Amino acid sequence: MDLTLSDEQRLLRESADRFVAETFTSEHRKKTANDPLGYSPAIWKQFAELGWLALPINEAHGGLGGGAIEIGLLMEAFGRGLVSEPFLSTVVIGAALVAECGTEAQQQAILPKVAEGALTLAFAHSERAARFDLAHVDTTATKSADGWLLNGSKIAVLDGASANRIIVSARVANANGASGRLALFLVPAGTPGLTVRDYARLGGGRGCNLDLKDVQLPANALLGNGQDALPAIETVIDRAMAALGAEAVGVMQTLLDTTLEYTKIRKQFGRPLSANQVIRHRLADVAMQVDEARSMALRAALMANAEPVARGRAASGAKAKIGRCARFVAEQAVQLHGAMGVTEELDIGAYFKRLLAFDTLFGGSAHHYRRHAALSGRAHA
Numbered sequence: 001m002d003l004t005l006s007d008e009q010r011l012l013r014e015s016a017d018r019f020v021a022e023t024f025t026s027e028h029r030k031k032t033a034n035d036p037l038g039y040s041p042a043i044w045k046q047f048a049e050l051g052w053l054a055l056p057i058n059e060a061h062g063g064l065g066g067g068a069i070e071i072g073l074l075m076e077a078f079g080r081g082l083v084s085e086p087f088l089s090t091v092v093i094g095a096a097l098v099a100e101c102g103t104e105a106q107q108q109a110i111l112p113k114v115a116e117g118a119l120t121l122a123f124a125h126s127e128r129a130a131r132f133d134l135a136h137v138d139t140t141a142t143k144s145a146d147g148w149l150l151n152g153s154k155i156a157v158l159d160g161a162s163a164n165r166i167i168v169s170a171r172v173a174n175a176n177g178a179s180g181r182l183a184l185f186l187v188p189a190g191t192p193g194l195t196v197r198d199y200a201r202l203g204g205g206r207g208c209n210l211d212l213k214d215v216q217l218p219a220n221a222l223l224g225n226g227q228d229a230l231p232a233i234e235t236v237i238d239r240a241m242a243a244l245g246a247e248a249v250g251v252m253q254t255l256l257d258t259t260l261e262y263t264k265i266r267k268q269f270g271r272p273l274s275a276n277q278v279i280r281h282r283l284a285d286v287a288m289q290v291d292e293a294r295s296m297a298l299r300a301a302l303m304a305n306a307e308p309v310a311r312g313r314a315a316s317g318a319k320a321k322i323g324r325c326a327r328f329v330a331e332q333a334v335q336l337h338g339a340m341g342v343t344e345e346l347d348i349g350a351y352f353k354r355l356l357a358f359d360t361l362f363g364g365s366a367h368h369y370r371r372h373a374a375l376s377g378r379a380h381a
Contacts, residue, residue, distance in 0.1 A: 016077035024081030038206035048117030062112035068304035072246035079250020084205040086159035094121025100232035101224040122163035124154035132363035141170035160208040161198035184223040203354030238315035242300035255333040293325040316368040323365035
């Protein structure tokens with residue numbers, strides 16, 4: 001298998017690294033941390049102009065037809081700069097769900113707008129009782145005379161408060177009242193009955209919890225033709241985990257680079273820290289963990305279009321392993337910086353928090369070790 005990047009992919013990586021390094025400085029992060037949106041609309045417009053928002057969207061719908069490798073290159077650059085723009089929620093998850101489930105008319109209406117930066121999306125799926133089980137949805141959708149009625153609660157909706165439309169998953173109630181297939185609904189921001197509780201996420205960006213009380217939607221709010229949406233949700237979340245893994249690798253690489261630099265400058269007993277053999281061994285361990293994480297993220301991206309079991313195993317394997325690597329790298333970086341590592345003066349603390357947040361999104365390492373084992377036909381305690 002040839003893993004060499006093509007000229008286009010190399011250009012994408014170089015331009016993304018350059019743009020992120022110039023734009024996402026410490027000052028910028030501090031400024032956007034207090035922004036109610038959690039990101040800069042002006043920079044989002046630049047993302048659109050650079051073609052990043054169109055990257056994975058089909059060419060027929062105004063996109064560039066890129067794949068998981070290209071998304072991974074972009075996400076790794078985003079990790080280096082702790083980018084908080086809603087790229088994962090809008091492009092990687094939202095647009096992909098529309099592409100997987102939506103009718104041709106819905107795709108034509110939504111995807112070109114996403115590509116040009118005029119429309120942001122969020123995916124409301126997780127529920128408190130689900131414990132990361134994608135099939136566990138208690139929110140209900142009942143057919144009404146002129147459309148649908150939604151009731152339920154959602155948690156941890158990435159960028160939900162700033163999204164123009166929220167894609168909500170719900171069980172369609174059968175005629176006898178029992179819940180049936182899983183369906184997706186397009187809910188415009190500000191729809192009556194929709195309550196949004198917004199909060200700042202650990203490591204940057206914003207999330208929210210949603211309450212849906214008798215939310216009335218027109219018949220065409222149903223995404224697609226009503227087929228069971230679970231396979232599409234699993235596909236999109238597996239690809240999102242590959243993208244998140246690449247972002248975590250970018251964060252870890254920055255922590256390694258910063259820590260290497262610090263140990264060369266910081267002196268103890270008249271010698272730089274990096275002259276100490278124990279410190280060198282610890283740095284070597286960190287470098288090894290970063291390389292292992294990068295390999296797992298790349299494998300998950302390469303398997304993004306594989307058949308469901310192979311794709312799921314690659315995604316869960318990456319999420320579990322990278323979660324372990326991330327915690328190790330984050331802790332070592334903070335420790336090797338001494339007390340400075342947890343101050344506001346240095347960025348180390350912000351990168352540390354982003355890696356902690358990574359481990360909780362879409363399930364932690366323990367959950368994904370179990371899922372990997374189940375998909376492999378083995379039990380895992």
